[in-house]
Amino acid sequence: MSQFYEKHIFVCENIREGENARVSCGKHNAKKIREYLKQKIKELAPERKIRVNMSGCLDRCELGPVQISYPEGDWFTLRTEKEVDQFIKYYIQSNSLESLDTLRIV
Numbered sequence: 001m002s003q004f005y006e007k008h009i010f011v012c013e014n015i016r017e018g019e020n021a022r023v024s025c026g027k028h029n030a031k032k033i034r035e036y037l038k039q040k041i042k043e044l045a046p047e048r049k050i051r052v053n054m055s056g057c058l059d060r061c062e063l064g065p066v067q068i069s070y071p072e073g074d075w076f077t078l079r080t081e082k083e084v085d086q087f088i089k090y091y092i093q094s095n096s097l098e099s100l101d102t103l104r105i106v
């Protein structure tokens with residue numbers, strides 16, 4: 001099977017308003033995290049076909065900000081730039097998932 005992107009990463013940026021609204025990734029820095037992730041991947045792996053897109057709610061709101069990466073279908077919570085750096089190092093550059101256990105969502 002051919003695939004257009006080597007990896008396609010979706011970062012939830014959904015924002016819920018309202019006093020009794022369920023928590024949402026967009027209220028926990030998701031946009032800034034996605035932009036940082038996209039910029040760092042461009043800098044560190046410009047030759048690779050890795051796409052980073054925003055997404056709407058992925059229904060794992062309480063674990064957010066969340067992202068899912070295809071084709072593997074792996075879920076991670078990325079809260080800080082330091083965690084994004086860790087994700088890039090062990091998921092994008094070396095594929096060492098065991099080093100990402102603290103960020104991984106099962």
Ligand code: FES
Pocket residue numbers: 012013014015023024025026056057058059060061062064065066
């Ligand atoms: S708001 Fe991000 S998963 Fe629901």
